[in-house]
Amino acid sequence: MKISERKLHVEPRPAEEDFTVKVAFATHDRQSVDQHFGSCKSMLVYGVNAQEWHLLEAIEYADLSADTHNKLPTRISDLTGCAAVFCNACGASAIRQLLEKNIHPVKVTEGREIHDLLVTVRDELSGEPGGWLARAMKRKAQEDESGLKKAQRLSQLIDEEW
Numbered sequence: 001m002k003i004s005e006r007k008l009h010v011e012p013r014p015a016e017e018d019f020t021v022k023v024a025f026a027t028h029d030r031q032s033v034d035q036h037f038g039s040c041k042s043m044l045v046y047g048v049n050a051q052e053w054h055l056l057e058a059i060e061y062a063d064l065s066a067d068t069h070n071k072l073p074t075r076i077s078d079l080t081g082c083a084a085v086f087c088n089a090c091g092a093s094a095i096r097q098l099l100e101k102n103i104h105p106v107k108v109t110e111g112r113e114i115h116d117l118l119v120t121v122r123d124e125l126s127g128e129p130g131g132w133l134a135r136a137m138k139r140k141a142q143e144d145e146s147g148l149k150k151a152q153r154l155s156q157l158i159d160e161e162w
Contacts, residue, residue, distance in 0.1 A: 008058040019047030020125050021136050024079050025114050026087035033112045037087040037094050050125040053118045072097055079103050083136035086117055104132035
């Protein structure tokens, strides 16, 4: 972790596999989405499933005068495992880089309450997810299946005679 950022991990930290998706919010006031992705002062990362959500991490970025383009790799890396990032705006380069990492940027109006967005994601998980959420769930199911196949293959290799 660089000096340009601080990360708070919430303890006891729930297991990420307990959640269907992880989502991030670009926020300064920690109550609403009120920041541009590339220049946000902080991010909140939540784990969400059909019953609940939990804050997993709070990330604060130092106010450095470096251009936004140089900040993008760190910010995107901080969101590893997230299915989406909610923000007020996101530049074309950031959108491309986020999508390459399977993180969907979701533009929302400034001041949209994080709590309301979490309720929406949770409710959509309980019903018929669409758009980015459906794609994220499909990708997670494929990863889980791939992991299961690898575990089965390793088990078979262990059982084989040498």
